[in-house]
Amino acid sequence: MSFRGLSRPNATSGMGVADHTKDTFLQLQRKKVYRYVIFKIDEKKREVLVEKTGGPAEGYDDFTASLPENDCRYAVYDFDFVTSENCQKSKIFFIAWSPSSSRIRAKMLYATSKDRLRRELDGIHYEIQATDPTEMDLEVLKDRAR
Known part of the structure; x- marks a missing residue:
């Protein structure tokens, strides 16, 4: 059995994360500059880049409308909610x-x-894998955040 090919990068490995990507996430997390950030893989640069940001006034519908219908993306969404004890909270979803x-x-x-x-985006509270919009419905976020 040969292991020669294991060390060579292929199309699905070695993807980098641009500094701008991490900085944009930190602005969402710490400064609340954005409500959401959508990330795209640039195959030529072999990097994850910021594709779109949504301002603090944008809602969940604006966010979901920004995701492509027929292509993959990563996203973070800063979900604000009020607990049953009437406390304002925020959770970041990947x-x-x-x-x-x-x-x-x-x-x-x-x-x-x-x-x-x-690993680069430190401070995410929950992760959701979604293959159709119902798997990331606002109710799903509400259920996870409580």
């Missing part, structure tokens, strides 16, 4: 969006690069 209609190559690339990005 969403791995991989619609069933997206290309198999894209699904593989996003699946194998997810852990690297997650």
